[in-house]
Amino acid sequence: MSDVGHNSGSIVAERLWSIVCRIERLEDEKKALSADIKEIYQEAKSGGFDCKTIRALIRERKQDPADVEEQETLLDTYRRALGPYADTPLGAAAMERVAAHA
Amino acid sequence: MSDVGHNSGSIVAERLWSIVCRIERLEDEKKALSADIKEIYQEAKSGGFDCKTIRALIRERKQDPADVEEQETLLDTYRRALGPYADTPLGAAAMERVAAHA
Amino acid sequence: MSDVGHNSGSIVAERLWSIVCRIERLEDEKKALSADIKEIYQEAKSGGFDCKTIRALIRERKQDPADVEEQETLLDTYRRALGPYADTPLGAAAMERVAAHA
Amino acid sequence: MSDVGHNSGSIVAERLWSIVCRIERLEDEKKALSADIKEIYQEAKSGGFDCKTIRALIRERKQDPADVEEQETLLDTYRRALGPYADTPLGAAAMERVAAHA
DNA sequence: ACTGAAGGCTGCCCGC
């Protein structure tokens, strides 16, 4: 073990400290932001808005700008297949793919 | 500490053991069920189905038989208000309630 | 409904928009911070640290040392109480009773 | 596309239904077990036990004791390294491994 | 004060 090695513990400790410190700092900032958000919800509530609905709205907006439709289409196929269960109106064609796989 | 107290520890310990044991047993059963479910998903996958979509389908069916509509109505009001943001097509009337509250 | 009332919908909508907008902004910032934290953990991992342990360390530092000790003490009490049951034949027999009952 | 193919949609639909149905059944059973567990925790609480501690106990029992000890040891190493931060009393040696990795 | 829900964190499993 070299002299450098002898001191490397300190160096490593310092790096560990740096890591922990930075993470804790960032987590504090996150916590502060959460508090701010909470405050806004309270303000909304005071203004007569329904917070639960606002949460739903924001949740929706978060996933809207995505490819929801593609997933929705496939889900619809499955839904139709399940609906009357033994019935396959126009989902049959789409289901052929699955049958072909078998 | 009386003799009764001396023995009560055992009694309490037995009760604690009973509690822990029963919980662990139930958790094992839960785990077994999870394994079964997983197996079915694999079977589905082998059959050419899309597991993610099946999950979505099941999730939907779980919350469908509820009062989704009531919540949806209010959400729609808020959604319309936000749409063009400053616009209040027919959500204005619904929004009066909020205004009155202010 | 007055003229003021006629416009109040817009005003309310604007307030709603303000609320939603600010919340989404704050949530974006939170998300960014989460990404930063994740990055630091990756750096830690690259440096040969065990991330799981670092997480444990940070979790521990977040709590009051007194609480930690108290919790640990109680856990030890329960652990000791359970020990004789789980590890002895007598305990095993008692275990059967409960198992049969379940 | 054969006649069989013509009907395969129904067949596939039936298989899908089977999958969904079985999964939902199993999930219901899981839910029931969760309710049972919750009930036991309530019973524990009524009996004067601390549920949080019981949960910790069960969590601990789920793991290999060796792993628990190893994790605790590593945590201690990190803790000592961080304590006076720049100080590495006897954690230095343990930290060498990390240094070697860098 | 307690219960029920919402969000965040953790461990697991799959695909790359």
Added chain:
DNA sequence: GCGGGCAGCCTTCAGT
């Protein structure tokens, strides 16, 4: 082997 996605657990917070 690793990073992402997903389900479960824990914690916190609003509501009662």
